[in-house]
Amino acid sequence: MATDSENNGRIRRTGNDQTLHAGGSGRPIPTTRSDVLLGSARQLRIEHEGEWYVLRQTNRNKLILTK
Incomplete structure (x- = not known):
């Protein structure tokens, strides 16, 4: 692409x-692409309805979303 x-x-x-x-x-x-969201970081905090989540890229380049 x-x-x-x-x-x-x-x-x-x-x-x-x-x-x-x-x-x-x-x-x-x-x-969007994950590299656009994460940039040079390997994790990103996301606020949703007063709760915080972390989108993290693993060492095997998988994405995990946790609360």
Whole structure:
């Protein structure tokens, strides 16, 4: 996939990629790459409805979301 600089860095879909849609709503799901979220860090704190979560990249490059 290539980023589209004219489209604010969003990913331009090519090949076998498909636009994902939220179940039943027909609206596309916002999409980004993990390296855009994490940058040079290996974890990211996310606040959701007053609760804090940590998105962490493991040594095997898997993602884990914990509360």
